[in-house]
Amino acid sequence: MAKAHSHGQWTSRMGFVLAATGSAVGLGNIWKFPYMIGQSGGAAFVLVYLACIALIGLPILVAEWMIGRRGQKNPISTMAEVAAKHGSSRSWAVVGFTGVLGAFLILSFYSVIGGWALSYMGDAATGAFAGMDKDATGAAFTAFLGNAGSLLTWHSVFMLLTVGVVAMGVAGGLERASKLMMPALGVLLLVLVGYGMTTGGFGQAAAYLFNPDWSKLNGGVVMAALGHAFFTLSLGMGIMMAYGSYLGEDVDLLRTARTVVIMDTVIAIAAGLAIFPIVFANGLDPAAGPGLIFVTLPLAFGNITGGVALGTIFFLLLTFAALTSAISLLEPVVELVEERTPLSRVGATVIAGFATWALGIAALLSFNVWGDVTLLGLNIFDLLDQLTSKFLLPLTGLGAIVFAAWCLDQESVRRELKLSEGGYALWRIVTRFIAPIGVLAVFVGNL
């Protein structure tokens, strides 16, 4: 049974904006988006991505906040109660369930990668990359992944930090941590972009990111842009629903969503302008995909003047990005446990954190001891990744937008979003047809 408890609240709109942006800005922005742009047609890809953000990402973000704010509870109870209030079946709760489950599963392996960022920050700060060549940084990364003990240590440290923040509550933990880390992240990023401008590689980096190459656009690229728009805004995980449940009535959802989306995109592009000048100025390969951050960049940091400082700054930036996302992943799970059990906030956080940590161990072992353990041809890490990104997230996001567009009383939505006549017409077309069809297309395309 739900117990009565004093429900957390954001203390200011700015605090909420920073926490939501902190959730949105993560590994996806710093590591994935830059190389996706480079590989998929530069400005041509950016334009497609922006269209996906505007037509699908933003409406679903607003829908999740709106549902959360109406329910004021964990995503499962929220979906059930808001549905009942609008004359729909309480089984809409399943959308909340798949969201919370997705957040839990993602955090287990996200924390493993957060641990890599922490470990590499230490290496960068102590000059461990000094003088290494490409083979050496590649071998160092392979050796790191092969060492279950180190992965476990860093995963544990990262998880402890996450639990520490979330245990302190919505305002005292999530909001306060975001108010500290997000501005710091912005400053670190500016320093790196500033450095990039002083290298000879800035022009080449800008060209790589922005020169439109329309020939690279195809169905696969459009799908990738759509999928990324979804992931980067932390949609379909119950996160934004949980965040909405701590929101006061006075916050303008559309305006706030616009701010979060713009900051998320600007930071992703800035990350490209931080990373690629270093890559090009040192004659390295920009298309290195996953190895870009943990193999290619260490190579550069080990061989340029100021590499120790720049490397430390970069991996600190990555750590902040990962940590502000990780706390948002734990929050819906904690909100659920806190409301459904007699546990206190701290107790709920410790239990949820412990369960996530334990599952994370299975994920990290797939890089070494359990490398051969596979299901459906995937190791545990990849299985968790695929299960969430291909199934749970799109289905949850689809559920949220369909519910908001078809089940909520539309007159109340119109008032809540302060829509004009034209804005309302547009909102209806986008939320009833364009966004759900877009998500469905990604879902089916992924299968």
Ligand code: PHE
């Ligand atoms: N939005 C984050 C990013 O772009 C990723 C993320 C995924 C955050 C899941 C929270 C939850 O990296």
